[in-house]
Amino acid sequence: MAAFFDLYGFLCIMILQQALLGYSLYFPLMAGQLSLASIGFYSLGGYVAAIMGTHPAFEAWRATLGWLMIPLEWLAALLLSVVLAVAVGLPALRLRGIYLALATIAFVQVLNVVVLNMPIAGGAVGIFGIPQAFESRFAYIWFFGPLLLLTILFTLRLERSAAGRNFMAVREDELAAGAMGVRTTANKVLAFVIGCALAGVVGAMSAPFLNTWNARQGTFDAGVACLAYVLIGGSRSKWGPLLGAALLVALPEVLRPLKDSRLILNGMVLVLACVYMPRGIAGLFAGRRA
Amino acid sequence: MSALLEVRSLSKAFGGLLAVSDVSLSVEQGEIFGLIGPNGAGKTTFFNMLTGMTRPTSGEVLFAGGAITGLRPEQVARLGVARTFQNIRLFAGLSVFDNVRIPRQSRERSGLWGNILGSPLASREERETSEAAWELLKLVNLTDRAMRPAGSLPYGDRRRLEIARALALAPRLLLLDEPAAGMNPSEKAGLADFIRQVRETFDLTVLLIEHNVPMVMGLCSRIAVLNFGERIAMGTPEEVQCDPKVVEAYLGAQKRDAAAAGEGACLHSTM
Numbered sequence: 287m288a289a290f291f292d293l294y295g296f297l298c299i300m301i302l303q304q305a306l307l308g309y310s311l312y313f314p315l316m317a318g319q320l321s322l323a324s325i326g327f328y329s330l331g332g333y334v335a336a337i338m339g340t341h342p343a344f345e346a347w348r349a350t351l352g353w354l355m356i357p358l359e360w361l362a363a364l365l366l367s368v369v370l371a372v373a374v375g376l377p378a379l380r381l382r383g384i385y386l387a388l389a390t391i392a393f394v395q396v397l398n399v400v401v402l403n404m405p406i407a408g409g410a411v412g413i414f415g416i417p418q419a420f421e422s423r424f425a426y427i428w429f430f431g432p433l434l435l436l437t438i439l440f441t442l443r444l445e446r447s448a449a450g451r452n453f454m455a456v457r458e459d460e461l462a463a464g465a466m467g468v469r470t471t472a473n474k475v476l477a478f479v480i481g482c483a484l485a486g487v488v489g490a491m492s493a494p495f496l497n498t499w500n501a502r503q504g505t506f507d508a509g510v511a512c513l514a515y516v517l518i519g520g521s522r523s524k525w526g527p528l529l530g531a532a533l534l535v536a537l538p539e540v541l542r543p544l545k546d547s548r549l550i551l552n553g554m555v556l557v558l559a560c561v562y563m564p565r566g567i568a569g570l571f572a573g574r575r576a
Numbered sequence: 577m578s579a580l581l582e583v584r585s586l587s588k589a590f591g592g593l594l595a596v597s598d599v600s601l602s603v604e605q606g607e608i609f610g611l612i613g614p615n616g617a618g619k620t621t622f623f624n625m626l627t628g629m630t631r632p633t634s635g636e637v638l639f640a641g642g643a644i645t646g647l648r649p650e651q652v653a654r655l656g657v658a659r660t661f662q663n664i665r666l667f668a669g670l671s672v673f674d675n676v677r678i679p680r681q682s683r684e685r686s687g688l689w690g691n692i693l694g695s696p697l698a699s700r701e702e703r704e705t706s707e708a709a710w711e712l713l714k715l716v717n718l719t720d721r722a723m724r725p726a727g728s729l730p731y732g733d734r735r736r737l738e739i740a741r742a743l744a745l746a747p748r749l750l751l752l753d754e755p756a757a758g759m760n761p762s763e764k765a766g767l768a769d770f771i772r773q774v775r776e777t778f779d780l781t782v783l784l785i786e787h788n789v790p791m792v793m794g795l796c797s798r799i800a801v802l803n804f805g806e807r808i809a810m811g812t813p814e815e816v817q818c819d820p821k822v823v824e825a826y827l828g829a830q831k832r833d834a835a836a837a838g839e840g841a842c843l844h845s846t847m
Contacts, residue, residue: 440692443693447702451674454669458669461665463678464650465650465658466658466678467681468681468682469650470650
């Protein structure tokens with residue numbers, strides 16, 4: 287068992303972390319909004335934690351607060367993400383479908399360029415030597431595990447409540463939702479902000495986990511990967527992001543004995559999954575039950 | 577009786593096309609008012625302007641004495657104006673039950689965190705909404721299929737569900753956009769009875785768009801006729817059905833001349 291965690295402990299944590307990023311896109315999708323902004327907020331949250339963890343200006347804080355600095359970093363990332371998500375969401379959510387996706391991609395690119403040019407964020411090199419919260423990598427399960435559990439509980443409650451039904455009404459038919467008294471704009475912004483806030487906190491947790499933080503954390507590729515977790519896992523199921531992340535993060539490792547051809551197989555699995563499982567992995571289980 | 581809905585010189589231009597031109601009418605509290613007209617007469621555009629989905633080019637809409645022109649759809653809905661759509665727009669992927677619960681939620685006061693954490697207020701509101709929704713499903717005989725996706729219902733049931741969903745807003749004014757479209761004569765008769773029953777039970781005012789002239793004649797106390805965006809006639813069914821302009825719009829100029837000469841060329845009022 288110990289040998290397994292030595293080998294795959296990092297991978298397990300990665301699955302939890304990536305699943306959380308999947309959930310951050312699941313919420314806007316619940317209200318029918320295709321956003322790729324999460325990765326930007328993830329990157330932002332990471333920078334908040336990295337700066338608060340390493341910058342000399344926070345030296346006195348770190349000395350006084352000790353380990354309490356870590357939850358404070360999460361809180362700072364959360365608040366900053368919420369403020370920025372409202373500011374971005376209000377104008378962007380006037381766009382629909384693919385145009386919203388494009389606008390959020392543009393937002394992530396702008397954010398990256400801004401960060402690259404901010405001296406405090408360390409430019410292209412980024413920030414390294416971020417203090418570790420734990421001795422072992424696997425211990426980070428105490429960060430991502432409870433957050434994932436809370437996120438899933440939140441999702442369960444949301445789906446069975448009036449708030450969740452409002453989201454889904456907007457997803458099903460925005461025009462009809464408005465005619466039935468649902469505040470469409472407010473609900474879209476709310477769903478977007480929930481996702482962005484989650485991504486920000488995940489970023490803040492990931493900075494110590496990964497030890498370094500730079501602009502490569504918030505690339506377009508990484509953003510699309512998050513969307514892939516939701517789509518492959520099943521965008522209509524609360525288990526979708528977790529299943530999708532488990533498959534897509536583990537797949538390259540499982541296929542490692544195949545050496546370079548594993549990338550081809552990895553791509554093929556994705557394509558086949560899209561064609562034969564339009565409702566994702568979760569959809570297969572739902573189909574069995576029905 | 578006083579006017580619940582008053583429309584003053586409402587116009588809508590799409591580029592050079594005048595879809596609705598200077599239409600005024602008032603709907604009295606408690607009546608069933610019909611809006612008829614040939615295809616493309618501007619009836620649906622008129623509805624869309626009443627419900628905030630299309631911004632009028634000019635004119636004014638008063639509901640219960642207050643201006644609702646330029647309000648967003650959800651604001652109009654929350655004031656008590658509910659509608660159905662010509663091409664049924666249910667929340668097809670959600671359950672029949674959820675379709676009827678969603679409109680009533682607009683009056684709930686509990687927020688996101690109350691919902692998630694299950695505050696006493698949120699729990700009570702959830703219970704009240706579910707009970708009210710269930711009563712409406714009983715009214716339209718859909719309780720046995722309450723948990724099925726709305727999109728899986730047969731056509732007639734979808735129409736009735738859409739009316740039930742509109743009623744879930746507890747509206748004062750119900751706008752029905754061609755509720756009998758695609759129904760056979762006996763279904764239409766059943767629908768007319770249902771509309772009368774609903775109006776009595778919920779103390780509603782109904783404004784109804786309908787292609788089907790006999791149904792409107794039998795159901796409505798007053799009728800306005802639109803043609804090419806203009807209101808060409810308004811009055812009781814008897815007054816409207818022999819109006820030469822109305823006869824022309826529906827049946828052509830030849831019949832109009834016959835109507836003008838008093839030769840009994842009227843729109844038929846039997847189904």
